[in-house]
Amino acid sequence: MSKILSLVPYKFLPPTSGGHWGILFVEKLLSTYNKVTTVTVAANEVKPGQWPFTLKNVLTNSRSRYIPYWLTRQLRQLSQSERPDYLFCHHHYLFPAVHYVARKQKVPLYIRSHNIESERFRTVGKWWWKLMWHFEKRAYRHADQVFFVTEDDAAWAVAHYGLPKDKAVVMPFLCDFDQVQTTDKDKLAVAREHGLNPDVPWFLFMGVLNYYPNEAAVKVIVEALYPLFKAQLPDFEIIICGKHLNETLQEQIAAIPQIKYLGFVPDLNPILQHSSVMINPVTAGGGVKTKVIESLSWDLTVVSAATGAVGIEKQYCGQKLKIVPDTDWEGFARAAIHAASVEAHIPDAFFEYYYLKNVANRLQKYFV
Template structure:
């Protein structure tokens, strides 16, 4: 198939779960012979390393710069436009609309738009042309009020409620306009079906099982790993909860335990706020398997967010025993005591971490079951199969049966 794939960010380097999903789905579809043009609006330029990573999987990479976050147009639209704040940040772009109008003059078997918040520049053009499109929603944004708005001051509460209302209205409009909506978990899909009559199907988040197959957890060590993108509020909350409430309890029983905090955009202030030498501020790691092999466990103390967590899948695929909240394991068909140990308060999570640090046989059994689950149900090949199956049902691919 000839696919026009549209993103509000460059999917390289893979500094977030969303970018990881995009890169591997593009790679998987390209390996199966599909011809993909990637249209990206990005706040960063596509440097040589980014192009070297992406262009082997693409027919074309087209990058349109995104205006600065504090641009007057963004501020005015954020206050007065009918779209939610996140949509105005990524929308109201004349250069992007013009580029899309040129691309739309070409024949496409599939037009795929990632995230409803990125749809605004394209929707009027698509509707005027009468063109169908697939819309993938990684999280139901209107349900993420705590994650999206927690940095707003208390005096902005009226604006927050207004913006949440705009978000719900925009989601319904975006879902209704699409030919097909794609969710990443069945829980999210059920919620989306309450908002629209458009069919909603699931394409699971995945993991590159090959990359993690040779990782062996350090069962004799005491290092616990957390990975996140710290531009995303739920990951900020997770680390703060870990260090304020969970790990002080762990250290009472396992004083030699260490916590490695890895990931993109690690706040500089954290090293001063939590100065304990048992905390390792790792930052972004391009070679995650190497770090995983130095760790005994993975912890996912997430209290906010949606979808399924790629960091959790990667830990499972690497054979790292997992301790997680229900939110951390959301969207996965894993069971407490069979694939991981669960806890939804600080005391339960600390107790689970202590137990696995002190019982390596139990840790190894859970890790083996989790690794098998990730390989069988969440390899990117599985996600690619699900997406191709959706494409085969679309009316615009039926017009070109040779493409499928």
């Protein structure tokens, strides 16, 4: 058993987005065979004994924590007291301070890449993406190991950042059986709770809705997909879950009886269990769309635009993942409507690849 000091630079507990769940699952993975101390910001909320790792909410909530070397002294003191065998850093934002501490303590530094951040910012039009490109490249090349979410991201970093292949390891977005808990509520009970129609197929979209790719996807649902669905399917409901949807789109949705905006839903499991199809018309942004992995874990068929399915290992998904070219909304609507009438199941190979404990078994060799 190794000792790992893991650094999470922002609030992720309680988890309210796919990114938060992604961090939580990684901390649980690391804790499967190791003693993990998670150092994070004070804003995190946790109950004693709630998770298998020890949480230290000691970093400032201020954005000053992202200033290079700002946290060096604090992180070195923590490292000296915890005496870890490995430093594990989510994202590369704290790299300057963590790299300095790793060298002083003579321990390996590992980085968890959640996306190729420079590419994500480039695709959403951030002018400073090139600065991120240089910063990210330097961090990855100086780390002892970089754990990527997808094979595509790992190959991209090797090709564009010159990262040695033996430093690029894939740790996929994880599914955790602890989170896939079936509900005793039947569809009628779920419908009553949320003001839905239990007698029609439910098409679900979810995400943090002030993030541009998700906001744009909601606009596509309202303006392009809904009319196509209505022309081909007499009865259905499109359910949209997530916080921070802008008021203009909320007003548009309020005028359409067959689209239901539920806002942030603390427990999505009952809705996932009774939905017919998860629709993912996302055509921008980088990295794996965690909503896709979560839906597939529930044996829910996913119909996705091509960009929205980037990074998903399709060979493990069987007939449960349908991919449509970006902006082919007529084809997307046909695929979604057809998927609602077809019974298929996620193959065992999906869980062999994505299940948390299986991934922990594969990757523990890097922590011995």
